[in-house]
Amino acid sequence: MSEEKNSRLFFTIGIFVIPLPTINSLHIQDSMDTIQIKDKTFRPYIRREEIKAAIEKIAARINNELAGENPLFICVLNGAFVFAADLLREITIESEITFMRMKSYSGTQSTGVVKIIHGLDEDIKDRTVIVVEDIIDTGFTMQRIINQLKEREPKQVKIATLLFKPKALKCDVHVDYAALEIPNDFIVGYGLDYDEQGRNLKDIYVIAD
Numbered sequence: 001m002s003e004e005k006n007s008r009l010f011f012t013i014g015i016f017v018i019p020l021p022t023i024n025s026l027h028i029q030d031s032m033d034t035i036q037i038k039d040k041t042f043r044p045y046i047r048r049e050e051i052k053a054a055i056e057k058i059a060a061r062i063n064n065e066l067a068g069e070n071p072l073f074i075c076v077l078n079g080a081f082v083f084a085a086d087l088l089r090e091i092t093i094e095s096e097i098t099f100m101r102m103k104s105y106s107g108t109q110s111t112g113v114v115k116i117i118h119g120l121d122e123d124i125k126d127r128t129v130i131v132v133e134d135i136i137d138t139g140f141t142m143q144r145i146i147n148q149l150k151e152r153e154p155k156q157v158k159i160a161t162l163l164f165k166p167k168a169l170k171c172d173v174h175v176d177y178a179a180l181e182i183p184n185d186f187i188v189g190y191g192l193d194y195d196e197q198g199r200n201l202k203d204i205y206v207i208a209d
């Protein structure tokens with residue numbers, strides 16, 4: 001399929017040549033159930049239906065526990081954009097959302113250095129905030145965020161994550177809302193990338209090699 005990159009198909013009737021729609025550039029090759037992203041193979045891990053059900057469950061808890069707080073959701077870009085969009089649409093209480101951007105991963109490993117690419121613009125003094133992450137792995141990113149937020153004297157800081165790897169955690173981070181707990185394997189899809197690829201996958205895949 002990769003050979004179809006940027007290709008344009010032509011359908012010939014007699015002397016007329018009718019261009020068919022452009023086939024999108026395919027960075028990801030399907031082969032059986034596995035996918036290839038650059039030099040790595042991934043296999044299906046968590047299906048979209050399971051992700052959806054897990055998000056609905058934590059959204060129900062947030063709706064119940066934080067009603068009347070008008071919480072500010074802080075989506076941590078890039079990875080959490082898909083989760084935040086789906087979570088927020090399950091939130092029925094008064095709330096707001098904003099964004100910050102962090103970076104600590106390179107390839108399949110944490111660099112151990114958490115960079116703040118774009119900090120928080122909002123005043124959060126005396127507010128309830130919920131940090132929304134796609135994944136908590138070593139916890140270094142979340143610890144850095146929490147330390148930063150606490151300097152601004154919020155009323156309380158809650159943590160919501162789609163995925164949590166308890167066995168990989170190296171920091172004292174208390175996760176309030178974890179949709180799914182997983183073992184210490186590298187995963188992609190549903191916002192999570194391998195070398196910036198694969199964020200668009202609707203299901204979550206785990207590294208197979």
Ligand SMILES: O=P(O)(O)OC[C@H]1O[C@H](OP(=O)(O)OP(=O)(O)O)[C@H](O)[C@@H]1O
Binds near residue numbers: 078
């Ligand atoms: O618990 P940790 O070991 O700190 O890992 C978690 C962080 O890693 C990912 O971010 P990444 O640095 O890959 O940036 P991205 O969100 O742009 O993919 C993820 O979105 C978390 O922010």
Ligand SMILES: Nc1nc2[nH]cnc2c(=O)[nH]1
Binds near residue numbers: 105136137188189
């Ligand atoms: N794509 C991806 N990013 C991560 N950041 C921290 N852990 C992971 C992981 O398992 N996959």
